[in-house]
Amino acid sequence: MGIQKYVGRIKESGRTIRRHSSFYIGLYGSNWVNFMEDDYELVAELLTLSPNKRKYYQQG
Template sequence: MAIVYTSAIFQGTEIQKKQVQKYVSRRSQARKKYRRRSTFGVGKDGEQWVDYLDRHSLEIQDLMKLTRNKRRFYQQGIRAATLIRSIS
């Protein structure tokens, strides 16, 4: 359990360094005193998000064919997923 926890914290720290946290979890609000997600949560959610993209890539590509105006956001998300994959 300690190894998994340490790994998730390491991945969360790297995700925050590469500034792709906004794709994995919600941002904190300006008036809030505490962050919404811990470093552990960001690392764990980042891995789950990349796995989801891998599993459903064909469906996502079909949706992108239907909504061409969202292609730029899709490409930004794919770039973020590539950066997250390079961490693990």
């Protein structure tokens, strides 16, 4: 998986107000990274419970 360059969302076109401040991303970004490293197998297992919905899970 690795570490990506950005933890938060990239800038959305048409949006003038940011979703989260830099403080928020710094505070909670490490939680997301740790979750993805530790619980990736659990999420993959949960996705196998309903394979017909996999397409919707992958698109977000």
